[in-house]
Amino acid sequence: MYSNIILPTRWSRFTCFCRSLSSIEGQKLPQSSKSSDGISPPPRIQRGPTDILQALASTVGPDPTAAHYKYHDDPYLIPLSNYRKRAYALSAEAGRKAAAWIRDEHAELFTTREWDPPGKTKTPYFNADPKIDAFTPRPIYNDESTVTEEDLKHTIQNALLEDSVKVFQLLGGIDGVADYNLKLSFLQLLCFYNEKEPDSMEWLEERWFSANTRDRHAATWKLGGLADKIFASLEQKTSEAYCTIIQGMAKHYQAKRAHMLCQEAIEQGIPLSTSTFNGLLGCIGFLKEGTSLRVEALKQLLAQMEEQGLTPNEETLTSCLRSISAWGGGKILQQLAQQIIIEFRKLGIQPGLSAYYYLLCLYCKERGPRIDILSIILTDLEKREKLIPQDVTDTNFFITAMGVCSDHLQNINLAERLHALLMKGDNYKLVGDAYKESIYYRHFVTVACRHASFERTTQLLDTLVPNVYVPEPTVMEEIIKTLEVAGAGDRLAQAWSQLVVFGIANRTKLVERLLQAMCNCYEYQSDDIKAKIRNAASDIIKYGQLTDEEIQNANKQDRRSPQQKLSADAMANIVALCSDVKEKSEPDWDTVSEALNRLKRNEAAGVPSKPQVLADMAQTAASMGKLGIAATALKYLAECGFEEAMPASVQTLGVILNRPQQDVETMLQQRGDLERTLHPSALAVLDAYYLAKSGGTSRDAASSTSSESDNESSTSDDE
Amino acid sequence: MSIIIKHWRSTGLPSNFNLRIWRLHSTNADVAAKKGEEEEEFRVLDILKKRDRVQRRVARRNDVQPDRAERMAPDQNWGNVWPGPKTFHPSSVPLPLHQGYVPKGQAPPGKKANAELMKIPNFLHLTPPVIKAQCEAIKQFCTEWPKQLNSEEAIETHYPVEIISSDYCHASPTIRNPLSRIVTLRVKLSTLNLDKHSRDKFLRLVGDRYDEQTDLVTITADRCPVKKQNLEYVDYLLTACYHESLNVEEWEKDKTEDDMEYYDWHKNASKKSLVQWFLRTNNEVCDLNDDDYVQYDVSQIPNAEGYEKAVSSLMNDGESEETVNNYAIAVRKLLGVPEKKIVT
Structure with missing residues (x-):
C-alpha cells in the first residue's frame, strides 16, 4: 500500500519492546488496583494528552539573554527596540x-492531504491522518450560494459573524428561519458581539500588539x-431570549x-438569570446621574x-465594584465598596482580580491620600494557589497595582511582592498585552530605580533589559539618574550604546542628561573606565555626524522631525571628557576639535553654562x-x-611661552612686538585676548582673521 | 513648406542621433583605451555603462548586538538557553567549537558560519542535568515496577509474549509514518503448552517464522493501516495457530512415513534390516510383520543402541563429518570389525 512512497531518510526511530502478560488461554489484563502479586503492573496513572509535555515544559525556566521565542535567535534578528x-x-x-489568504483564495488547491497515496486522493479517509478543520479553507458565502440551516449552525458555532448574517439573509431573514433554538443562538451571537465581526482568535500577535487597549x-x-x-x-419570548x-x-x-x-420581564413573571442582573449592575452609571441616585439604584x-x-x-461583586469605581472617588463610595465586599465575603464569595482592580481604582487616586490597601490585597492573593482569569479586566490588575506601587505608595517591597x-x-498570562506589559515594567523599573538598592536595580535591569522590556526615554532618564548617583561609570558608558540600540539616541534631552551624568562621575573612575566614557562621548558626536550626512542625502524628502541639536552644555561636557588625555596623539583630540567647531558654527543650541571648562581645556591643549x-x-x-576668556588666554599664552603670568x-601691553615674534597659532590666542578685551566689538574682523589663523593652526597641528 | 520642414527634420534627427552615438562611442573607446593600457584586456564596447554603475552600498547596521553567548553567566541553567532540539547556532552556544576540514598548519574552522556544525544533529538539549530534571518531572506519571520481576528470567517467565513496534520522529508536514503500523510478536515456543503432536502441527502452521536456534516464534503483521489493528491481528494469529495445533483432525491419521518431520529409526527400513540380519546370524526364522519390527526390542542385539543413535543423528542432523564418523564407529562395533587405525 505504501510501497511507492519515497520516505525521507532523516527519521529517528523509537522501537519499543514490550512484553505483555498474556497467557494463551485468554488475555489476562492487569485489572488489580495494585501490583499485589508483585508481577502484574499497577494501573496506569491517568493523564491528559499534553500533561507530559507540560511537565517537561515546567523544567525550562526563563533565559534572560534570549529574546522571546517568537523571534529568531540570531544577533541580526533579535529585536532590541x-x-x-x-x-x-x-x-x-x-x-x-x-x-491563510492564499488558502482561502485558492481553496481548490488545498484538498489533498498528507500521505494520501497518489491516485487515491478522492477517497476521503484513506489513512490515519486526521482532518484538521483549522487548516482547511473557510467556506465562502455570497449572494449566489445555496445555504441550509446547517450552514447557519456552523457559522454560529465558529463565531463567523458576518458570514452568519449573510447566511441568515440568504435563508430568508427573520421569516425564513423557523427553528426557534437556531434563532435564539443567532440572537446570542449578535448580542455578544454587537453585530460587529470580532477580532480573530487566530492572530495572536495582532491582539498582543493591538493599540485599542481601552474599551x-x-x-x-x-x-x-x-x-x-x-x-x-x-x-414567544422566553426567559432565555x-x-x-x-x-x-x-x-x-x-x-x-x-x-x-428587565422591568417588562419581571412584570410578566419571566425569570432572569444572575448574569443578566450582573450586566445591569455594570451599567447603572449610564442610567442615573448623581452618586446618591446611583447608589440607590444599585441597592434596588x-x-x-x-x-x-x-x-x-463573583461576577456580581465585580460588576458592583466596576460601577462604583466608575462614579469617582470619595469616602461614601469607598465605604459602600467596603460594605459590599464584606457582605459578599459573608456569602463566601472572594473578590477576583477584576474586583481588586476596581478597588485599587477607587482607593488609590492620583491626588488622594495614601491608602495602603494593596498590601492586604497581595496577602490575600498570595494565599491563593492559582489565579484563574475570569474577566477581561483581570489583566488590568497587575499593571494598575504596579502603578500604585510606583506612583501612589512608592514602595519597592510591595512592588517586589507583586x-x-x-x-x-x-x-504571567495575566499581564495582558504588549502595551500593558510595557507599562507594567515601566512602573516597576521606575520604582526600583528610585527606591531599591543599587545592586537589586542593576540585577533587575540585567534580567529585564532589553529582551523583556525596552525602557522608554523617561524610564531611561530615571535609570541614568540612578547610575549617576551610584557612580557606575562603566554602566553609564554602556548606556550610550543601549540608547543607540533602543532607537532613542536622537532624544537630545536624554543624551544631554547622559553626558552630564558621565561628567559628574568621571573624576573618580578607574583609568580604563575613563577611556570607555571618553569613547562613548566621541561616539555621541560621531552619531550626530552620521545623521547629518543622512540628512544631506535625504534632503529632498521632507523629514517630519528635523534632528534636534545637542546643546552647548553637552558639547562642553564632551570637550571636558575628551580633553582628559595624556598624549598629543590621542584620537580624542579630534572629538574635541569637532565639538569646538560645532560650538563655533552655532550648531549647538545655546551657550555653555560652565565656560570655565573650555578655559581649562585650552590650557591643557596648549x-x-x-x-x-x-x-x-x-x-x-x-x-x-x-569673562573667563581674558584670564584664560593670558594663562594659555603663559603656557605657550613658558613664562609666568x-x-x-606686560608683554601683552606691546601688541606689535608680540605679533612679530609669535607662532601663527599662538597669534590666534592673542587675537582672542584682544577680542575679549575689546568686548567683541570688532567681531567681523576677528572672525575673518580667526578663520585664517584656524587654517594655519590646523596645518601646523598636522605637522 | 511644411512637407519640406518635416523632411528636413526627418533627415536631421537621425544624423544628430548618429553623431551622438558616435561621440559616445569615441569617449567609450578612450576610456577603454586608458584601461587597456593598465590591464591587458580586450576592449569591450560597454553601451549601457554597466561597469561604471556604482554598486549601491548596503548600509551596515550599527545596532547589532554582540553574541548573547558573551553575556551568559557561567552558572546559568543551560537547559533554559537550549530547551529543545534545534540546529546549531554559534551566537547562543558559549563554547569554542571547531569543526571541518583542517588546512595544513591551521586550526579547524571556528563555530561561526560553519555549515559543518549545522549539518550534524546536536544533542545540546540533552545534557545530563537536563535529562535528570526531565526524568524527575515525568516521574509523577510512572507507576512502581512490580517487585518480583527483578530479573530477565522472571520477566520472561511471567511475560512470555514480546511485542515490537516502532515510533518515528521526523521533520515533515505530517507526524505520521506508515512504517509505525508494523507490529511484531515474539514468543518462545517452549513457553506454549504443546505436546508432541500439537508442537509438530504448530511448527507446520507457522512455517519459517520459527527459529530453531533461539526457539522463538516471530509473527509480523503490517497489513492493517493502524498499529492497533496490527497488534490485534498478531494476537489473533497466535491464538488461532495455537488452538488449531491442539485440534486433531480425522485426516491426520493418514500421515505416512514420507510426511514425518523427523527420522524415526524404529519405523524405518534400517531397523528392519538390522533385526533381519540379527535373526539370520542367530539362525532364527524371521517371520515378523511390520508392527513386530517396530516393537522389537533392540537391546538384545549387542551395540544396536549405538547404531540406532548414529543412524538417527545421521538422518536427522544431516550428513557431516562427525555424524558419518560416528556411523562408521557404530557399524564397526555392530559388525565386530576392528576399529579403524589411523596410520601415522
Whole structure:
C-alpha cells in the first residue's frame, strides 16, 4: 500500500519492546488496583494528552539573554527596540495571514492531504491522518450560494459573524428561519458581539500588539439593528431570549432599554438569570446621574435579585465594584465598596482580580491620600494557589497595582511582592498585552530605580533589559539618574550604546542628561573606565555626524522631525571628557576639535553654562601642543563674551611661552612686538585676548582673521 | 513648406542621433583605451555603462548586538538557553567549537558560519542535568515496577509474549509514518503448552517464522493501516495457530512415513534390516510383520543402541563429518570389525 512512497531518510526511530502478560488461554489484563502479586503492573496513572509535555515544559525556566521565542535567535534578528519587536512579530504574522489568504483564495488547491497515496486522493479517509478543520479553507458565502440551516449552525458555532448574517439573509431573514433554538443562538451571537465581526482568535500577535487597549465606555448598542428585530419577531419570548437581549444591551451600555426590558420581564413573571442582573449592575452609571441616585439604584437592583431568588456570584461583586469605581472617588463610595465586599465575603464569595482592580481604582487616586490597601490585597492573593482569569479586566490588575506601587505608595517591597506573584506559576498570562506589559515594567523599573538598592536595580535591569522590556526615554532618564548617583561609570558608558540600540539616541534631552551624568562621575573612575566614557562621548558626536550626512542625502524628502541639536552644555561636557588625555596623539583630540567647531558654527543650541571648562581645556591643549584647539576654544569664549576668556588666554599664552603670568601681561601691553615674534597659532590666542578685551566689538574682523589663523593652526597641528 | 520642414527634420534627427552615438562611442573607446593600457584586456564596447554603475552600498547596521553567548553567566541553567532540539547556532552556544576540514598548519574552522556544525544533529538539549530534571518531572506519571520481576528470567517467565513496534520522529508536514503500523510478536515456543503432536502441527502452521536456534516464534503483521489493528491481528494469529495445533483432525491419521518431520529409526527400513540380519546370524526364522519390527526390542542385539543413535543423528542432523564418523564407529562395533587405525 505504501510501497511507492519515497520516505525521507532523516527519521529517528523509537522501537519499543514490550512484553505483555498474556497467557494463551485468554488475555489476562492487569485489572488489580495494585501490583499485589508483585508481577502484574499497577494501573496506569491517568493523564491528559499534553500533561507530559507540560511537565517537561515546567523544567525550562526563563533565559534572560534570549529574546522571546517568537523571534529568531540570531544577533541580526533579535529585536532590541520596541519598534522592532512590534515590526518583527507583526511581519511574521503578516506572512501567516498571507498564507491563510492564499488558502482561502485558492481553496481548490488545498484538498489533498498528507500521505494520501497518489491516485487515491478522492477517497476521503484513506489513512490515519486526521482532518484538521483549522487548516482547511473557510467556506465562502455570497449572494449566489445555496445555504441550509446547517450552514447557519456552523457559522454560529465558529463565531463567523458576518458570514452568519449573510447566511441568515440568504435563508430568508427573520421569516425564513423557523427553528426557534437556531434563532435564539443567532440572537446570542449578535448580542455578544454587537453585530460587529470580532477580532480573530487566530492572530495572536495582532491582539498582543493591538493599540485599542481601552474599551469605549459609551452606548454602542445598535438600536433597531438585526438583534432588536429578531427579538421583536420572536412570537414567544422566553426567559432565555430576554436574558440574551438584556445582557447584550448592558454589555454595550444601552442601559435604559436594558432596564426597561428587565422591568417588562419581571412584570410578566419571566425569570432572569444572575448574569443578566450582573450586566445591569455594570451599567447603572449610564442610567442615573448623581452618586446618591446611583447608589440607590444599585441597592434596588440587588434587592430585586433577592426577590427573584437569585444568588449572587463573583461576577456580581465585580460588576458592583466596576460601577462604583466608575462614579469617582470619595469616602461614601469607598465605604459602600467596603460594605459590599464584606457582605459578599459573608456569602463566601472572594473578590477576583477584576474586583481588586476596581478597588485599587477607587482607593488609590492620583491626588488622594495614601491608602495602603494593596498590601492586604497581595496577602490575600498570595494565599491563593492559582489565579484563574475570569474577566477581561483581570489583566488590568497587575499593571494598575504596579502603578500604585510606583506612583501612589512608592514602595519597592510591595512592588517586589507583586512581581513575584506575577512570576509565580502560570500567572504571567495575566499581564495582558504588549502595551500593558510595557507599562507594567515601566512602573516597576521606575520604582526600583528610585527606591531599591543599587545592586537589586542593576540585577533587575540585567534580567529585564532589553529582551523583556525596552525602557522608554523617561524610564531611561530615571535609570541614568540612578547610575549617576551610584557612580557606575562603566554602566553609564554602556548606556550610550543601549540608547543607540533602543532607537532613542536622537532624544537630545536624554543624551544631554547622559553626558552630564558621565561628567559628574568621571573624576573618580578607574583609568580604563575613563577611556570607555571618553569613547562613548566621541561616539555621541560621531552619531550626530552620521545623521547629518543622512540628512544631506535625504534632503529632498521632507523629514517630519528635523534632528534636534545637542546643546552647548553637552558639547562642553564632551570637550571636558575628551580633553582628559595624556598624549598629543590621542584620537580624542579630534572629538574635541569637532565639538569646538560645532560650538563655533552655532550648531549647538545655546551657550555653555560652565565656560570655565573650555578655559581649562585650552590650557591643557596648549600644554600638549594642540595650539589650534586652544585658540579655537579661547576665540569661541571671547566671541561669546565670557569673562573667563581674558584670564584664560593670558594663562594659555603663559603656557605657550613658558613664562609666568605677569610677564605675559606686560608683554601683552606691546601688541606689535608680540605679533612679530609669535607662532601663527599662538597669534590666534592673542587675537582672542584682544577680542575679549575689546568686548567683541570688532567681531567681523576677528572672525575673518580667526578663520585664517584656524587654517594655519590646523596645518601646523598636522605637522 | 511644411512637407519640406518635416523632411528636413526627418533627415536631421537621425544624423544628430548618429553623431551622438558616435561621440559616445569615441569617449567609450578612450576610456577603454586608458584601461587597456593598465590591464591587458580586450576592449569591450560597454553601451549601457554597466561597469561604471556604482554598486549601491548596503548600509551596515550599527545596532547589532554582540553574541548573547558573551553575556551568559557561567552558572546559568543551560537547559533554559537550549530547551529543545534545534540546529546549531554559534551566537547562543558559549563554547569554542571547531569543526571541518583542517588546512595544513591551521586550526579547524571556528563555530561561526560553519555549515559543518549545522549539518550534524546536536544533542545540546540533552545534557545530563537536563535529562535528570526531565526524568524527575515525568516521574509523577510512572507507576512502581512490580517487585518480583527483578530479573530477565522472571520477566520472561511471567511475560512470555514480546511485542515490537516502532515510533518515528521526523521533520515533515505530517507526524505520521506508515512504517509505525508494523507490529511484531515474539514468543518462545517452549513457553506454549504443546505436546508432541500439537508442537509438530504448530511448527507446520507457522512455517519459517520459527527459529530453531533461539526457539522463538516471530509473527509480523503490517497489513492493517493502524498499529492497533496490527497488534490485534498478531494476537489473533497466535491464538488461532495455537488452538488449531491442539485440534486433531480425522485426516491426520493418514500421515505416512514420507510426511514425518523427523527420522524415526524404529519405523524405518534400517531397523528392519538390522533385526533381519540379527535373526539370520542367530539362525532364527524371521517371520515378523511390520508392527513386530517396530516393537522389537533392540537391546538384545549387542551395540544396536549405538547404531540406532548414529543412524538417527545421521538422518536427522544431516550428513557431516562427525555424524558419518560416528556411523562408521557404530557399524564397526555392530559388525565386530576392528576399529579403524589411523596410520601415522
